[in-house]
Amino acid sequence: MDTIKTPLYEAHQRLGARFIEFHGYELPLEYTGIIEEHLAVRNQAGLFDLSHMGEIEVQGGDALRLLQRLITNDAERLADRKILYTPLCNPQGGIIDDVIVYRFNRERFLMVVNASNIQKVYEWMQGNSLPGARVLDRSQELGMIAIQGPLSQSVVEGVLGKDIANLSHHALVEEGGMIVSRTGYTGEDGFEVYTPNERCPVLWENFMSAGKPLGLRPAGLGARDTLRLEAGLLLYGNDIDDNTTPLEAGIAWTVKFYKEDFIGKETLLSQKASGVKRRLVGLELLERGIPRTGHPILADSNKIGYVTSGTFSPSLQKPIAMGYVESNYAEVGASALGGPVPLLVEIRGRQLKARIASLPFYKRGG
Amino acid sequence: MEFPQDLYYTETHEWLRVKDGEVTVGITSYAQEQLRDVVFIELPRVGKKVKAKDPCAVIESVKAAFDIYAPLSGTITGVNKELEGQPELVNKDPYGLGWMFVLKMEDLTQLQTLLNAQAYASIIKEGH
Numbered sequence: 001m002d003t004i005k006t007p008l009y010e011a012h013q014r015l016g017a018r019f020i021e022f023h024g025y026e027l028p029l030e031y032t033g034i035i036e037e038h039l040a041v042r043n044q045a046g047l048f049d050l051s052h053m054g055e056i057e058v059q060g061g062d063a064l065r066l067l068q069r070l071i072t073n074d075a076e077r078l079a080d081r082k083i084l085y086t087p088l089c090n091p092q093g094g095i096i097d098d099v100i101v102y103r104f105n106r107e108r109f110l111m112v113v114n115a116s117n118i119q120k121v122y123e124w125m126q127g128n129s130l131p132g133a134r135v136l137d138r139s140q141e142l143g144m145i146a147i148q149g150p151l152s153q154s155v156v157e158g159v160l161g162k163d164i165a166n167l168s169h170h171a172l173v174e175e176g177g178m179i180v181s182r183t184g185y186t187g188e189d190g191f192e193v194y195t196p197n198e199r200c201p202v203l204w205e206n207f208m209s210a211g212k213p214l215g216l217r218p219a220g221l222g223a224r225d226t227l228r229l230e231a232g233l234l235l236y237g238n239d240i241d242d243n244t245t246p247l248e249a250g251i252a253w254t255v256k257f258y259k260e261d262f263i264g265k266e267t268l269l270s271q272k273a274s275g276v277k278r279r280l281v282g283l284e285l286l287e288r289g290i291p292r293t294g295h296p297i298l299a300d301s302n303k304i305g306y307v308t309s310g311t312f313s314p315s316l317q318k319p320i321a322m323g324y325v326e327s328n329y330a331e332v333g334a335s336a337l338g339g340p341v342p343l344l345v346e347i348r349g350r351q352l353k354a355r356i357a358s359l360p361f362y363k364r365g366g
Numbered sequence: 367m368e369f370p371q372d373l374y375y376t377e378t379h380e381w382l383r384v385k386d387g388e389v390t391v392g393i394t395s396y397a398q399e400q401l402r403d404v405v406f407i408e409l410p411r412v413g414k415k416v417k418a419k420d421p422c423a424v425i426e427s428v429k430a431a432f433d434i435y436a437p438l439s440g441t442i443t444g445v446n447k448e449l450e451g452q453p454e455l456v457n458k459d460p461y462g463l464g465w466m467f468v469l470k471m472e473d474l475t476q477l478q479t480l481l482n483a484q485a486y487a488s489i490i491k492e493g494h
Binding site: 034222311312 | 402403405406408424426427428429430431450
């Protein structure tokens with residue numbers, strides 16, 4: 001199958017990007033190097049092409065009702081022109097996708113979904129449709145550019161004006177077919193911009209030329225992954241999937257049990273009552289090695305979990321990881337039930353001492 | 367890109383410097399450039415016997431781990447401990463301070479299986 005090129009493909013080529021295939025899309029992995037790009041986002045700003053992300057719009061008198069049934073979080077209490085993060089669960093409480101919901105008004109929402117899940121989510125929404133709700137997949141027509149980092153606001157002011165640059169956290173504005181929000185996936189201040197494909201290249205160039213003097217750099221998926229992992233943000237397919245629940249994944253705050261009904265509520269309620277058997281935790285290694293996806297976590301000579309994401313943290317200059325462990329091993333600082341036996345991560349046959357670390361690993365200004 | 371004439375090379379991007387039956391092994395300038403930021407290196411144990419083409423060390427970038435293969439059969443007689451604290455030496459000086467391990471060969475005729483600088487350079491050129 002041919003890979004899909006985003007509207008910014010030529011721009012990336014000119015910038016010397018190294019590409020990677022990601023769920024059918026050809027996207028920049030890195031330009032000058034993951035560490036350099038990562039640190040630019042932490043200290044100045046980085047520009048990302050996220051055109052692979054999916055955008056599904058829901059419109060009509062039943063739009064809110066449909067969403068409320070599909071998401072675990074609460075879009076009813078969400079103000080107009082505000083945004084929330086939420087899982088969509090199956091009846092077993094497993095996460096179909098984790099998405100960002102943009103509320104324009106009661107009768108119009110945009111759901112930003114992971115590239116890997118566009119088709120699955122669209123079909124799920126169709127399957128649960130209500131007569132008064134129209135579901136439109138706009139993924140093919142919309143490109144997406146994110147600018148992230150402490151200097152984002154000044155760059156956005158230069159390109160899109162003061163009003164947009166002054167958007168408050170998790171707010172959105174729509175202007176002439178372009179949607180801008182103060183959101184991101186890096187643990188830094190930043191903006192995400194959705195615009196018709198054909199307008200992406202000019203917007204990218206404008207951000208680049210306004211930002212370059214301030215230290216803005218193009219940043220690839222490699223830096224996006226290290227940034228989100230430091231910030232303790234989940235990656236669908238690694239840290240969460242159809243078989244993990246929001247309660248296990250440490251995002252119980254996105255599940256609003258006071259809502260009358262939503263898909264998965266019953267199972268999640270009973271899981272809440274009985275307690276989760278495993279929990280997603282942060283991990284720190286006490287010996288040399290980098291935990292990676294799939295590495296087993298051991299304690300008391302038993303496998304008690306596995307690593308879901310792991311990398312070398314460019315900001316902290318040490319290996320960091322997330323993974324699931326049995327709940328009684330999940331206390332921060334625990335090496336194993338407070339006893340002298342440490343947790344171990346098995347990396348290529350070697351068992352290395354580790355301990356539970358609190359998430360996030362990195363906090364802005366902290 | 368630089369491929370010193372006095373070294374031997376493998377298709378898996380290791381270089382070898384031969385001296386008195388002992389071979390110093392590292393990765394080529396091309397390989398370190400492909401990896402970009404090297405952040406971790408796992409070296410073999412001194413005294414370990416290795417077979418040609420067996421994985422015997424691991425080099426990690428931010429993104430992933432890669433195997434380094436024993437270019438020849440023999441015994442590991444030394445490793446570059448400096449790399450534990452400064453893995454970036456592999457990027458900065460791949461043919462010098464970035465060396466990885468020393469191998470004592472069982473059989474010197476094995477060297478005939480390796481590439482010279484020219485042959486290696488042409489493999490790289492073809493996009494390997």
